[in-house]
Amino acid sequence: MTDPLHAIVSGAGVGGLTAALCLARAGLRVTVLERAPALEEVGAGLQLSPNASSILRDLGLLDTLAPFAVAPEALRVRRARDGAELMRMPLGAQAEARWGAPHIVVHRADLQRVLLDACGSTPSIVVKTDVEALGFATVEQDGRPGVQIGALENCEHTRFDADVAIAADGLRSTLRGRLGLGLGDAPVYSGRTAWRALIPGSEAPARALRPETNLWLGAKAHLVHYPLRGSDLVNLVAIIEDPWRGEDAADIWRDPLDANPRHLHRAFSMWSHEARDLLSLVRQWRRWPLFERPFSKRWSMDNVALLGDAAHPVLPFLAQGAALAIEDAASLGLAFAAHGADARAAIAAYERERIPRASDVAIASRRQASIYHMTGPMALARDAVMRRISIEAAMSRMDWVYGYRHGSGVSRPLLPWRG
Template identity: 40%
Template structure:
């Protein structure tokens, strides 16, 4: 066993890793730049591949107190408001994939993970510490941090880089830290459920497709609020401008939101590695991807579960085994997410062809196309 873990980043992936390690008797120290953990963003979709892991960590009851299990996902044409396809979730998701499909506010998920890790004696959380560099050492790995105006070195048996899109740890894995601009921006907000137009429905995930943009709406905070994410061309200055020409329910939903958080979208091409020596990467640090398949948080949770298991098993090279287990799956997600957002943003005749194909394809076929994501198990 490589010994105490250093974990760079206290986001969803880093906290899940610390908890999964602690449940296996492996201590860790999380190093986080923020002085207080106040998660930005809004909603997170926890598809069955992620819910399965969180349930196994004993978090299911806490999640169900704040999350919603949507009954279905409905895909609609944004210009006409015509429903193109409805895919059943709820009990059908649990039957097909063996775990629930949940949607939850990101801050609620982080709070649950944080409380669980603080309940573990083997987890140390260091806040307000910016990682300046990372490197391997003779006996493990180390990070240089800046905290309270002073620099210091922290050493451990190994290091997991869960430090996000602009990861510092990536350089220690001999990967470039640069990201690619996509020309897209995500606008995020939440809305009281009662203010949401009836066309969306608070018990389901709604995906509305329009020319050059798409809108995703789903419940958070146990259905008291609706999470809205509108993704489109970053040259468009306001959410309202992105839905000009869309059907009234979409325009009304956007107009009802008084405050939006803009979020430029970046991604990377798949990398050739996820680890080097005693250092591994998880989440966006390893495989930044577009949100079109709603798997950013879920794949970080998958990474954490796999890495914790392999380290605990104590094989000859847990980190190389982790890379073999995750590399191709993560690359597939990155490429499929790029393709999906192009499909979602089609216009004109191409959009009409897409809509006809969606309407004509049996729901069972579309659900089958999700099996590789939602049916994943860490074995």
């Protein structure tokens, strides 16, 4: 019997940990390398749509996550100026019946802890913190192709040998920089910043604690809020157009930028009292400049492949970044299960499925950005369409995103929200 393949996964974010679990299910031995000294409680809320929650369910993790998750009953779209409701798309039981799995919101730290605990109880997975992957070399090991990962472990240089390496090291992926994708392959600032905050439930107005996802649309700005951990917290994300030129934090999860909300309050000054009152409850804002990367037709070199934000950072307008990372992980696991020890064939199958899917979602997220931030007559026209749209039409526009399953090839519509 041959030894199982050994995979190194760099990065213990949502993508890396889910990939470790999926690869272990495919029979691989996995070592996860995480740069942070410890996986602490960092982050904010994440919406997890059925395309992702179905995978967590397949991994047996949805019930473990359930006590920390909220399943919003609806997505409520409102006009910034006066709070008028433009659209109400049911989620809850209707979403679960339509898309085959629940639509939930969770704190990223809760999801990461559930994934980490599952890795901890899987004998074929080892997670090592305080190890920063620096680069890789492809080699032959015992007659089969392999990878050496150069790393800093507790500040000492070291090396890890593996058959396969998965770079799940986020937007500023170090390993992606070694893939030879060209000088133009760098994160590009999108012209927008996200401002994230958590309000204690005890300080939030009762209407913000209803199990609903609220999306407010204003000129060149929008706001999303929903309750987290039952009603312990309210998660706020405000996205504005911002000619930001500063330095961004290398590790945005742990060192969010110092956020002076002056810009933010200016962008929201013409909004309804209800929205401004909610914003005024925030004690600490965290500012996240939003980046994209040029699309790449290749996510791999030899036995090294990209996954999650390292492969395809997407704008958060469809709330799909973490969901795509989870989809990537499932696809990777299934590709290795199908191709056995032939790592290159598995990676090629993974790229064939995932590059088109992630590109579709990235393009649609970009389009959604311009729809959400419309001004003047365009915004009036958008609002009129939203008010007229039937629930069936609103839900069917999300089928290709939320109803996606590995290999299902659900095609995407051309213009979401256009009636």
